[in-house]
Amino acid sequence: MGLLYRKDIFDKYNLKVPQTWDEFAKEAINLHQSDPGLYMTDFPINDGGWFTGLLWQAGSRPFKVNGSDLTVNINDAAAKKVAEYWQKLIDAKAVDTAPDFNNEWYSALDRGKYALWISAAWGPVFLSGIAKQSSGKWRAALLPQWGAGENVSANWGGSTSAVTKQSEYPKEATEFAIWLNHNSQSAKMLADKSFLFPTLKSLLESSDFQNRTSSFYGGQEVNKIFIESSKQVDLGFEWSPFQDYVYTQMTNQLGSVGKGSISLTQALDNLQNKIVSYAKSQGFHVKG
Amino acid sequence: MTSRVPPAEDRSKRSEGASAAPRGRRRVLHAGIPYVFILPFMLWFLVFLVLPLVYALGLSVFETRLVGGNAFVGLDNYTRAFGDANFWEGVRRMVVFGIFQVPIMLGMALAFALVLDSGTIWLRSLFRLGFYLPYAVPSVVAALIWGYLYGPSFGPFTQLAELLNFPTPNFLSDRLMLASIANIVTWEFTGYNMIIMYAALQSLPAELDDAGAVDGAKGWQIALYIKVPMIRSAIFLTVIFSIIGTLQLFNEPQVMYAIAPQVIRDHYTPNLYAYTLAFTNQQYNYSAAISFVLGAVVVVFSYTFMLLTNRGELRSR
Amino acid sequence: MTSLARKTTASGKLRRTKGVNTALLFIFLIYSFLPLFYLIVSSTKSNAELFSTFGLWFTSSFHLFSNVQEVFTHDGGIYLTWLWNTAYYTVLSAVGATFLATIAGYSFAKFRFRGRTLLFALVLGSIMIPQTALAIPLYLLLSKMALVNTPLAFILPSLVFPFGVYLMRVYAEQSIPDELLDAARVDGAGEFRIFFKVALRILAPGFVTVLLFAFVFTWNNYFLPLIVLSDPKLYTITVGLALWNSQASAGGGAQALFPLIITGSLLGIVPIIAAFLFLQRFWQGGLTFGSLK
Numbered sequence: 071m072g073l074l075y076r077k078d079i080f081d082k083y084n085l086k087v088p089q090t091w092d093e094f095a096k097e098a099i100n101l102h103q104s105d106p107g108l109y110m111t112d113f114p115i116n117d118g119g120w121f122t123g124l125l126w127q128a129g130s131r132p133f134k135v136n137g138s139d140l141t142v143n144i145n146d147a148a149a150k151k152v153a154e155y156w157q158k159l160i161d162a163k164a165v166d167t168a169p170d171f172n173n174e175w176y177s178a179l180d181r182g183k184y185a186l187w188i189s190a191a192w193g194p195v196f197l198s199g200i201a202k203q204s205s206g207k208w209r210a211a212l213l214p215q216w217g218a219g220e221n222v223s224a225n226w227g228g229s230t231s232a233v234t235k236q237s238e239y240p241k242e243a244t245e246f247a248i249w250l251n252h253n254s255q256s257a258k259m260l261a262d263k264s265f266l267f268p269t270l271k272s273l274l275e276s277s278d279f280q281n282r283t284s285s286f287y288g289g290q291e292v293n294k295i296f297i298e299s300s301k302q303v304d305l306g307f308e309w310s311p312f313q314d315y316v317y318t319q320m321t322n323q324l325g326s327v328g329k330g331s332i333s334l335t336q337a338l339d340n341l342q343n344k345i346v347s348y349a350k351s352q353g354f355h356v357k358g
Numbered sequence: 359m360t361s362r363v364p365p366a367e368d369r370s371k372r373s374e375g376a377s378a379a380p381r382g383r384r385r386v387l388h389a390g391i392p393y394v395f396i397l398p399f400m401l402w403f404l405v406f407l408v409l410p411l412v413y414a415l416g417l418s419v420f421e422t423r424l425v426g427g428n429a430f431v432g433l434d435n436y437t438r439a440f441g442d443a444n445f446w447e448g449v450r451r452m453v454v455f456g457i458f459q460v461p462i463m464l465g466m467a468l469a470f471a472l473v474l475d476s477g478t479i480w481l482r483s484l485f486r487l488g489f490y491l492p493y494a495v496p497s498v499v500a501a502l503i504w505g506y507l508y509g510p511s512f513g514p515f516t517q518l519a520e521l522l523n524f525p526t527p528n529f530l531s532d533r534l535m536l537a538s539i540a541n542i543v544t545w546e547f548t549g550y551n552m553i554i555m556y557a558a559l560q561s562l563p564a565e566l567d568d569a570g571a572v573d574g575a576k577g578w579q580i581a582l583y584i585k586v587p588m589i590r591s592a593i594f595l596t597v598i599f600s601i602i603g604t605l606q607l608f609n610e611p612q613v614m615y616a617i618a619p620q621v622i623r624d625h626y627t628p629n630l631y632a633y634t635l636a637f638t639n640q641q642y643n644y645s646a647a648i649s650f651v652l653g654a655v656v657v658v659f660s661y662t663f664m665l666l667t668n669r670g671e672l673r674s675r
Numbered sequence: 676m677t678s679l680a681r682k683t684t685a686s687g688k689l690r691r692t693k694g695v696n697t698a699l700l701f702i703f704l705i706y707s708f709l710p711l712f713y714l715i716v717s718s719t720k721s722n723a724e725l726f727s728t729f730g731l732w733f734t735s736s737f738h739l740f741s742n743v744q745e746v747f748t749h750d751g752g753i754y755l756t757w758l759w760n761t762a763y764y765t766v767l768s769a770v771g772a773t774f775l776a777t778i779a780g781y782s783f784a785k786f787r788f789r790g791r792t793l794l795f796a797l798v799l800g801s802i803m804i805p806q807t808a809l810a811i812p813l814y815l816l817l818s819k820m821a822l823v824n825t826p827l828a829f830i831l832p833s834l835v836f837p838f839g840v841y842l843m844r845v846y847a848e849q850s851i852p853d854e855l856l857d858a859a860r861v862d863g864a865g866e867f868r869i870f871f872k873v874a875l876r877i878l879a880p881g882f883v884t885v886l887l888f889a890f891v892f893t894w895n896n897y898f899l900p901l902i903v904l905s906d907p908k909l910y911t912i913t914v915g916l917a918l919w920n921s922q923a924s925a926g927g928g929a930q931a932l933f934p935l936i937i938t939g940s941l942l943g944i945v946p947i948i949a950a951f952l953f954l955q956r957f958w959q960g961g962l963t964f965g966s967l968k
Contacts, residue, residue, distance in 0.1 A: 115620050116619035138425040173506045173509060174505070176725075177509075177512040202722060202724075203726075312639075314639075318634060321623070325620025325621070326620070352425060353423035354425050392782045395781060395782035396783070396794070399775040399776060399840060400794070402775065402831075403798065406813065407809070407835050410808075410809045411801065411812070417811075473696050480693055485700055486955060487952070488704040488707050488708060489707055490951055491707060491711060492707050492710070494895075494951075495710070495714075495895075495940075496912075496913050496943070497895070497897065499943075499944075503711075503714060504710065548707075550888075557846070557881055558845070558881075561846060561849065561881060562849075588849070591845040595845050598799075602803055629805045636807065650808065653804035657800060660803065
């Protein structure tokens with residue numbers, strides 16, 4: 071993950087690229103006070119993946135899977151820290167709570183309603199496709215940190231090549247999946263033509279990929295930011311065996327947060343209860 | 359007058375004629391013919407509708423878990439469904455929806471059909487096409503369009519209201535979402551229902567207008583007192599299907615989910631709930647049970663309506 | 676539909692009625708057309724303009740033709756494949772479904788036979804169960820028949836159109852007098868001949884209506900092809916557009932495909948309009964009673 075921010079808005083309101091979440095919060099509150107039509111960013115209440123990425127960066131460990139043993143801790147201390155932080159910003163109306171990836175949201179990005187987008191490595195190309203009018207005004211930066219001087223990042227989204235149980239030729243399919251992502255020519259095509267973030271280190275470190283610039287980002291070598299970020303991703307994070315369910319429940323809960331009926335902390339507690347009972351009904355031995 | 363009821367003597371002559379024919383073979387043939395006519399449809403119907411439904415019924419008395427596989431649970435899923443607040447919240451919502459939206463939509467459809475049929479309008483073909491168009495738009499596309507139109511910041515209504523200094527209602531809020539969806543459904547299906555009624559009117563004998571005129575009746579009187587009762591089967595059909603469609607509402611709420619997920623969540627309508635249970639939560643068995651309970655609710659409402667309006671015609675004749 | 680009634684009305688009053696009615700219906704026409712207008716206007720815009728300009732009016736640049744060209748050539752012209760698939764799946768399914776529905780509806784309406792009420796109640800009752808319940812069983816069934824991911828997987832289930840049966844029954848009951856059929860029987864005609872020569876002619880407006888509905892329903896069917904087809908070369912337009920839509924809005928390798936989706940949607944509606952225009956001439960009814968007199 072990383073930030074994609076509007077340099078023109080930052081310049082106009084004298085904002086610095088926030089290095090810590092504390093700085094981010096201060097700037098967000100000030101920005102909205104200076105111009106009520108502007109938000110530092112959007113907190114998308116429908117995007118479980120985005121929110122999970124932020125929990126990830128803060129050190130939260132919502133799931134631990136061991137066969138049919140499952141530990142669920144979606145409301146652990148790190149998660150609560152993130153929850154309280156964003157609740158403060160929501161209460162101060164320093165961030166918007168609109169759902170993402172729809173017409174309204176694309177318009178908002180393009181027309182400068184949000185000063186930045188907390189995004190991921192696939193973000194730069196995607197943004198350049200939907201926010202044409204604001205071309206040249208965007209820049210990339212690393213995620214703000216919880217502690218000054220830290221270097222922690224997380225993942226949001228991405229792709230997987232998976233072979234299912236129903237496959238008629240599982241061995242061959244697996245070999246193909248591995249080849250698809252490891253073969254240097256194939257990986258290069260995926261990176262160059264599909265704009266997928268490279269899976270091969272050799273590609274990541276190639277000067278061709280590193281030095282790539284685009285006018286949309288004012289000539290900045292955007293890939294370097296995300297290469298740096300990818301090195302900082304905390305690898306101890308685990309997913310649940312039923313992430314679709316988790317995301318749907320998150321949307322339900324975050325939706326209520328957006329409406330102001332519950333707090334983000336309460337949402338996490340509700341999520342914990344719902345996930346635990348679902349997991350039990352699916353036959354897992356649940357702890358936590 | 360009308361030629362619907364022939365004089366009595368003709369009728370008796372006809373029955374004589376029929377019985378004068380060779381009995382045995384004709385009777386067998388006659389007995390079999392109706393079944394031959396419905397056979398192609400019934401065969402397909404049994405294979406592609408009834409069979410899967412039976413299977414779904416079977417699914418609903420089991421439980422499949424991610425860990426541990428299948429287990430027979432009898433009526434557990436149904437007991438759970440009857441006590442499921444999410445489900446009944448959706449049903450209540452749809453009943454409220456139906457009470458307002460269906461009469462308005464069908465009332466307009468009937469009025470338009472009568473006007474188009476009566477010829478008291480110019481550009482009739484243009485209107486027929488124009489009213490039909492919304493039904494022709496697939497729901498994936500409707501998503502894009504209405505998502506834009508209802509947009510709280512950049513939608514045209516909002517922008518227009520800002521220009522005129524009116525306060526814009528938030529179409530996607532908790533309060534207004536049902537009305538917003540009702541609007542989409544009305545937009546999509548008024549023309550559709552109008553066409554059903556219009557075709558029914560078109561197949562009424564043209565002599566009706568003349569006959570009414572001879573008796574001194576005015577155009578709208580003919581329409582209201584003669585034509586409408588004559589197409590009441592078609593109207594009845596549109597009501598039944600509107601009841602079914604309302605209780606089974608799925609496409610439009612799903613479309614709204616992308617832009618207002620906090621309002622729709624996963625159980626805004628019972629059918630949406632069934633879908634989420636099956637395809638997101640992977641609780642196929644419970645989803646099947648929910649679908650059948652919903653089906654039962656639809657049956658109750660539909661047959662109550664039929665009894666209330668005393669549809670003798672469909673039962674016998 | 677000229678008749679005595681209209682000729683006896685004062686022509687000035689008639690014109691006023693026509694004017695008022697036309698105006699009122701025109702308001703509804705605008706309401707019906709507005710969202711489509713948005714679609715048309717958006718099809719003339721480039722990706723950059725889509726989210727930054729006022730949606731209900733054109734911009735100075737006109738990109739319709741390049742958008743259309745893009746739709747037809749994107750991804751090796753797969754849209755044309757989708758268009759062709761949708762066309763022949765739909766024609767086959769709609770004609771077949773309407774025909775099955777017509778003979779069944781006619782039978783329910785005009786014959787008295789044992790089990791009629793029960794069977795009809797079964798047909799009606801089955802529609803009351805939401806199709807969501809059918810999705811997986813249908814897939815498993817087609818899988819057992821080894822038909823999954825073939826055009827038949829779409830066409831065969833689409834031939835079942837219970838709504839059409841009910842509709843045809845209503846039309847048949849309402850517009851075909853028993854006496855007409857009896858008269859034909861007395862003349863010695865067999866039931867099939869009666870059906871094709873007598874009943875079908877009268878039912879023409881109803882048949883066209885059911886055909887039109889079956890056509891639209893099948894053309895726009897999204898759920899069924901989504902479940903039973905997995906090869907994009909077999910997709911219909913609805914599923915294809917949804918595919919582009921998810922490619923456009925997903926994270927990870929997302930591409931800006933919105934003009935494609937919008938223009939593709941617009942193009943997908945054109946055949947349905949064509950079908951309507953072609954079939955609407957069969958809506959002139961009420962020509963039948965002369966035969967009894």
